[in-house]
Amino acid sequence: MTAEAQLDRVLYVVAAASCKEGRPLAELAETLGVSTDQLMQDLGEVTARIDYYPAGSVESIRIANDGRRIEVWTSGEFRRPVRLSPLEAMALGLGFRALAAGTRASEDRRKELLAFAERLERAVTTSPPEELLARFAVDDGTPGDGSVRAVLRRAAAERRRCKITYLASRTSQPDERVICPYTLTYSNGAWYAISHCTKRGGVRLFRLDRIVAAETVDGTFEVPADFDPSHYITEGRLYRADEEIEAVVRYSPRIARWVRERGPVEELADGSVQVRLRVADPQWLVRHVLQHAPEAEVVEPVELRRQVARAAELALGRDA
Amino acid sequence: MSERITKLQRWLDLISYLVGRRVPVSVEDIMENVPAYAKKWQTENETDRASVRRMFERDKDELRALGIPIETVQYRINYGLEEIEGYRITRQDFYLPYLRLVHEASPSGERRPYLLKEVVLTEDEARAAADALHMVSQLPAFPFVAEARSAYRKLAFDLDPEVLAPTPELYVHRPDAEAILERLRTLSSALLARKVVWFRYHGIYRGEATDREVRPYGLVFQRGNWYLIGHDVDRDAVRIFRVERMENVQPNRRKPHTPDYEIPADFRLADHLRKEAWELGDEAPIMAQVLFRFPQSLWAERNGYGRKVEERPDGSAVRAFEVRQVNPFLRWLLAFGGEVEVLSPPSLRDELHALARQVLALHGGAVE
Numbered sequence: 265m266t267a268e269a270q271l272d273r274v275l276y277v278v279a280a281a282s283c284k285e286g287r288p289l290a291e292l293a294e295t296l297g298v299s300t301d302q303l304m305q306d307l308g309e310v311t312a313r314i315d316y317y318p319a320g321s322v323e324s325i326r327i328a329n330d331g332r333r334i335e336v337w338t339s340g341e342f343r344r345p346v347r348l349s350p351l352e353a354m355a356l357g358l359g360f361r362a363l364a365a366g367t368r369a370s371e372d373r374r375k376e377l378l379a380f381a382e383r384l385e386r387a388v389t390t391s392p393p394e395e396l397l398a399r400f401a402v403d404d405g406t407p408g409d410g411s412v413r414a415v416l417r418r419a420a421a422e423r424r425r426c427k428i429t430y431l432a433s434r435t436s437q438p439d440e441r442v443i444c445p446y447t448l449t450y451s452n453g454a455w456y457a458i459s460h461c462t463k464r465g466g467v468r469l470f471r472l473d474r475i476v477a478a479e480t481v482d483g484t485f486e487v488p489a490d491f492d493p494s495h496y497i498t499e500g501r502l503y504r505a506d507e508e509i510e511a512v513v514r515y516s517p518r519i520a521r522w523v524r525e526r527g528p529v530e531e532l533a534d535g536s537v538q539v540r541l542r543v544a545d546p547q548w549l550v551r552h553v554l555q556h557a558p559e560a561e562v563v564e565p566v567e568l569r570r571q572v573a574r575a576a577e578l579a580l581g582r583d584a
Numbered sequence: 585m586s587e588r589i590t591k592l593q594r595w596l597d598l599i600s601y602l603v604g605r606r607v608p609v610s611v612e613d614i615m616e617n618v619p620a621y622a623k624k625w626q627t628e629n630e631t632d633r634a635s636v637r638r639m640f641e642r643d644k645d646e647l648r649a650l651g652i653p654i655e656t657v658q659y660r661i662n663y664g665l666e667e668i669e670g671y672r673i674t675r676q677d678f679y680l681p682y683l684r685l686v687h688e689a690s691p692s693g694e695r696r697p698y699l700l701k702e703v704v705l706t707e708d709e710a711r712a713a714a715d716a717l718h719m720v721s722q723l724p725a726f727p728f729v730a731e732a733r734s735a736y737r738k739l740a741f742d743l744d745p746e747v748l749a750p751t752p753e754l755y756v757h758r759p760d761a762e763a764i765l766e767r768l769r770t771l772s773s774a775l776l777a778r779k780v781v782w783f784r785y786h787g788i789y790r791g792e793a794t795d796r797e798v799r800p801y802g803l804v805f806q807r808g809n810w811y812l813i814g815h816d817v818d819r820d821a822v823r824i825f826r827v828e829r830m831e832n833v834q835p836n837r838r839k840p841h842t843p844d845y846e847i848p849a850d851f852r853l854a855d856h857l858r859k860e861a862w863e864l865g866d867e868a869p870i871m872a873q874v875l876f877r878f879p880q881s882l883w884a885e886r887n888g889y890g891r892k893v894e895e896r897p898d899g900s901a902v903r904a905f906e907v908r909q910v911n912p913f914l915r916w917l918l919a920f921g922g923e924v925e926v927l928s929p930p931s932l933r934d935e936l937h938a939l940a941r942q943v944l945a946l947h948g949g950a951v952e
Contacts, residue, residue, distance in 0.1 A: 267591035349651035355732035359716025403806040451756035453808025500758035554919040558942035573949035579940040580921025
């Protein structure tokens with residue numbers, strides 16, 4: 265544990281717990297994202313010198329710590345959190361700039377967000393993070409001009425129903441649906457809305473880049489108590505578990521090392537690797553194999569091999 | 585109880601001694617009154633004294649880097665006859681100002697122990713700040729998650745948690761996020777300190793791995809991946825590297841407090857953002873025209889891929905692309921199957937067909 269992190273925690277705890285009856289230890293530890301043991305150790309260092317008087321001052325800081333609650337008495341300093349450090353300010357600034365970049369549809373909104381970001385950064389930090397923000401950038405992959413994501417974010421936050429125009433893969437016409445967006449999820453560079461689809465009467469995943477238009481319509485919704493977005497995530501991928509198929513894909517020795525980093529593989533004698541994948545959407549797997557051409561091959565099922573072959577034929581302009 | 589004074593204790597003592605002072609204190613006062621320095625200072629041994637002086641200088645620099653606003657002030661003593669240097673931390677600079685939502689009344693008394701500025705926010709602004717921090721703290725392999733969370737705690741100190749409830753958004757972490765985070769920690773420290781890094785780089789479709797020496801200029805997260813942008817010393821040019829494809833990332837550990845290089849004033853990170861893989865290469869650009877059949881034409885338009893040159897009566901559209909790296913472009917196009925067609929240049933069309941034939945052969949199709 266670095267002294268930097270300890271100082272940060274101690275300054276926060278002293279401010280937070282210098283109130284009547286203090287604060288529960290477990291709550292403070294959770295807010296700080298450390299174990300209660302770690303927090304006890306930090307405070308132990310502060311209180312190690314029993315009658316601790318800050319140097320040159322007549323005021324003491326007393327920390328009562330019975331293992332459950334922390335209460336701090338300080339008549340002097342540290343009853344307030346300190347300003348944001350340069351890296352904290354950078355984290356805030358990066359988030360603001362990513363949000364602003366995601367609202368390309370509305371120049372006014374973008375400017376408003378950036379102006380607020382600058383006002384807040386100046387007000388709450390010791391020195392504004394401009395220099396650091398020139399070194400780091402985050403683009404969270406909002407597709408298009410950001411307007412669809414903006415509509416869906418607001419709808420998810422306010423639990424409003426939305427009408428969307430959706431381009432399902434391999435369809436000849438866009439399709440209109442009414443959905444209840446439970447949560448927006450980012451996976452492998454793409455945004456999805458995990459939503460209840462009124463047409464299908466169940467939870468479906470909608471890729472935001474395939475939503476051509478979105479607007480909120482009348483009616484609110486409740487997210488079912490048993491809804492858990494993690495049910496839709498496996499091995500760092502998002503998928504719907506109720507219609508899955510299993511497939512085996514072989515990756516050539518050339519890209520095998522990257523595949524190994526992403527999860528369990530079966531090693532083959534020629535240096536290539538095989539991966540067993542569960543997928544909800546066979547089209548996703550066809551695209552995945554084509555994107556890795558010619559280093560990936562569907563081994564089974566045979567039907568999926570045929571689909572990849574057919575996609576390749578279509579790319580050659582053959583009406584197979 | 586241990587006799588040793590820990591770094592945390594030393595720092596707290598120093599901050600306590602300086603904060604809230606109107607009149608600055610001289611370095612001698614600090615040496616005599618901050619326990620960790622005082623012990624050695626009082627020995628009156630010159631070597632010891634010099635060593636605690638250096639310790640104080642390092643503490644001051646480190647605390648300043650953490651954002652603790654230790655101010656150096658020139659002030660006069662002896663009825664203005666003598667000017668000396670002193671230090672202080674003013675409360676206005678040290679503590680977070682009071683945050684208040686626009687419709688709330690200002691609290692008083694115990695909750696406002698110091699005379700500080702007040703920052704008034706609308707609910708929309710407070711939510712935007714919470715969303716901003718929530719977003720970066722969830723970002724896969726983000727090396728400053730602790731800082732993002734700590735910033736959130738501070739801003740949430742005065743505000744209603746209901747207002748700060750973030751929009752329901754979730755970032756899925758890939759299984760390799762931990763390995764990437766490790767590399768990013770090294771790379772971001774090197775970038776902040778401007779130290780050269782060495783790594784082995786595997787261009788995914790480009791044959792053998794190569795050893796690189798790079799001066800980091802920036803780190804970027806886009807399209808689900810982290811990229812390092814920097815000056816490749818051997819190639820003497822700015823290059824972009826996917827962090828996922830690096831191996832054995834080593835920073836220059838010599839002289840950690842002295843930067844190895846300057847970042848050119850005309851370097852702009854924004855110039856490298858929102859680029860597709862085929863726009864990032866070093867090859868001379870090829871202008872390609874691609875037909876997107878309906879309804880993929882709607883998809884390309886909605887997501888801004890290429891530039892529309894022609895819309896046809898059947899709803900299909902021709903779009904123009906500037907391609908600096910052919911291979912990723914071809915693989916991107918191939919995934920559309922028959923929904924797209926390369927119109928020009930013919931060489932690109934041939935290459936796409938060659939790739940399709942390879943896939944076909946692998947999957948047992950008839951190859952002409």
